[in-house]
Amino acid sequence: MDKRNGNKASQLCEDLCTFIRRCILSVLTVGPVPRHIAFIMDGNRRYAKNRNLEDGAGHKLGYVALMNMLKYCYELDVKYVTIYAFSIENFKRRPEEVQSTMQLIKEKIEGMLREESLFNQYGVRVYFVGNLKLLSESVKLSAEKAMEATTHNSKVVLLVCIAYTSTDEILHAVEESCREKRAEFRKGMENSESLITVTDIEKHMYMADVPNPDVIIRTSGETRLSNFLLWQSAYTLLCSPSILWPEIGFRHLVRAVLDYQRNFAYLEQKQKQS
Amino acid sequence: MTILPLHLHFSLARSPLKPHSFPHARPQVVTGPAENSVEVNGTYPGGVSGQLPSGLRRELMPSHVAVIMDGNRRWARMRGLPIGSGYEAGAQALRRIVELCCEWGIRVLTVFVFSSDNWFRPKMETDLLMELFERVLKDELQHFERENVRVSLIGDTTKLPKSLQELLANSVGTAQKNSHLHLIMAVNYSGQNDVVQACQKIAVKVKDGLIKPDDINKFLVEKELETNCTDYPHPDLLVRTSGELRISNFLLWQLAYTELYFTNSLWPDFGEDEFVEALFSFQKRQRRYGGRNS
Numbered sequence: 001m002d003k004r005n006g007n008k009a010s011q012l013c014e015d016l017c018t019f020i021r022r023c024i025l026s027v028l029t030v031g032p033v034p035r036h037i038a039f040i041m042d043g044n045r046r047y048a049k050n051r052n053l054e055d056g057a058g059h060k061l062g063y064v065a066l067m068n069m070l071k072y073c074y075e076l077d078v079k080y081v082t083i084y085a086f087s088i089e090n091f092k093r094r095p096e097e098v099q100s101t102m103q104l105i106k107e108k109i110e111g112m113l114r115e116e117s118l119f120n121q122y123g124v125r126v127y128f129v130g131n132l133k134l135l136s137e138s139v140k141l142s143a144e145k146a147m148e149a150t151t152h153n154s155k156v157v158l159l160v161c162i163a164y165t166s167t168d169e170i171l172h173a174v175e176e177s178c179r180e181k182r183a184e185f186r187k188g189m190e191n192s193e194s195l196i197t198v199t200d201i202e203k204h205m206y207m208a209d210v211p212n213p214d215v216i217i218r219t220s221g222e223t224r225l226s227n228f229l230l231w232q233s234a235y236t237l238l239c240s241p242s243i244l245w246p247e248i249g250f251r252h253l254v255r256a257v258l259d260y261q262r263n264f265a266y267l268e269q270k271q272k273q274s
Numbered sequence: 275m276t277i278l279p280l281h282l283h284f285s286l287a288r289s290p291l292k293p294h295s296f297p298h299a300r301p302q303v304v305t306g307p308a309e310n311s312v313e314v315n316g317t318y319p320g321g322v323s324g325q326l327p328s329g330l331r332r333e334l335m336p337s338h339v340a341v342i343m344d345g346n347r348r349w350a351r352m353r354g355l356p357i358g359s360g361y362e363a364g365a366q367a368l369r370r371i372v373e374l375c376c377e378w379g380i381r382v383l384t385v386f387v388f389s390s391d392n393w394f395r396p397k398m399e400t401d402l403l404m405e406l407f408e409r410v411l412k413d414e415l416q417h418f419e420r421e422n423v424r425v426s427l428i429g430d431t432t433k434l435p436k437s438l439q440e441l442l443a444n445s446v447g448t449a450q451k452n453s454h455l456h457l458i459m460a461v462n463y464s465g466q467n468d469v470v471q472a473c474q475k476i477a478v479k480v481k482d483g484l485i486k487p488d489d490i491n492k493f494l495v496e497k498e499l500e501t502n503c504t505d506y507p508h509p510d511l512l513v514r515t516s517g518e519l520r521i522s523n524f525l526l527w528q529l530a531y532t533e534l535y536f537t538n539s540l541w542p543d544f545g546e547d548e549f550v551e552a553l554f555s556f557q558k559r560q561r562r563y564g565g566r567n568s
Contacts, residue, residue, distance in 0.1 A: 089563060165530075166527075166530065167492050167495075167527065167530060168492075170469060170473075170495070170527070171490055171491065171492060171495065174473045174476060174477070174490055174495075175487045175488070175490045176487075177473070177477070178476075178477055178480045178487040178490070179487045181477070182480075182487075195474055195477040195478060195481060196470070196473050196474050196477040197470070198466065198467075198470045201469075201470060201473060222559070222560075223533065223534040223535065223536070224531060224532060224533050224534055225529060225530065225531075225532075225534075226530070226531060226563075227530040227531065230526045230527060230529065230530060231466065231469070231526060233520075233521060233526075234465060234466060234521060234522065234523040234526060235520055235521075235522060235523065236520060236521075237519055237520055238519045238520055238521075238534065238536075239519065259519070263518075263519075263520075
């Protein structure tokens, strides 16, 4: 009897929270809403260490936080969400840590492939963005399967930056542009400016089909981009709440959206000028 | 709502407008622990021996600081002054920071003087700025030579008034031995354009058969970026004043691992105390470059 009452009470609580959240969202959406939010999910390990949890527990809780943020972004009608899952520089960490992070990523990717997953429920289309050749064959294969499995989803696009750095993205774009233009090069162009233009570079960026992020949120109070979306963040609002990634919640997203709305007129003008 | 700031230049007290009060920040001599004091090539401007303010550690000082000098117009508006006064005050603030960098052993200071986006401002305002910049630059050049400050320029100067172009060409000195500070002025600069022009130069090498597309790596790009004029092309610390939280197309590639410091102070009010606070914040941070501390 007590257990049933307990379950009822927690269900009621959850329903109430959802109701309050929906009210706040409906107020927020009166103003402009970011089309694209990017997250640097910093602080999983520190969170686990602070609470004396086992290795890997921080990342698992971080994944739960990510799913919640995806849900809130979906409710807010944000169209694109980008996350910095694994940098090329992270490969320099201890092999056991790299291995365990890759294993976790693979598990979660495989979770996406299941029908009843949140991804299909919310209509999330997933892209894996980065130098995928650097991934192990099994992770790469899972990523490709997940991209294929979510092709039909169209509500939200989730870009997972894995084996990614911005400098690598730009290098890759230049390399591809040069390859593409090889035939023209052989004709002997005089003017170096027409060899490669900004349009050529942008066309070959991993993030080519996606609008630039309106907001980048980096948790754990660190205020740097760490080689994430350098090209795309020229005019992006940068938020750096001090909470660790597993602690991120709805109120932090609300705060970021309010900051975005305060800066909106400026950002709109920049878009008109470019 | 802030429109992109129009950034700043140097000024001496020839300005007809006396600023109300902002700190004439002659560097304070602070007696700190002996290991913090450094004397480089004799005395610094003002005869100060180069000791760091208390609390700052010599070994954690950034080699390269970049600054977006935002808030000059707001500063003037808040005081009911014309915009020109804001820029003049901003120039004084910059002069203070240059002196402090010299004193504290910061090797490179890059300042966002004028963004290529700023051309969208009213012509009258951009003309005023160009005139101001030219005037104060003329005044400052000898000052820099005396203080052993090496000056470089990044950005596209071809759109600037001819007289300013000539002045800038003359102001960029050849490498001075043992210069206290390398001051890099970003004039009509865009971080994206910098990357594009570097990529274009690399494309020329591919076209000429000097390199293959497979050979393109980050070192090749960095060699062609405009910041190749310094041994420290990547800022350790970027400071942006006036509370705006964005990069605004400044030094994009070079900022990959730069610590970003945003402060609500308006640029003309950014003095020694504010700079110390920024440096203190920088020194507390853990820079991991994608790795781990432990």
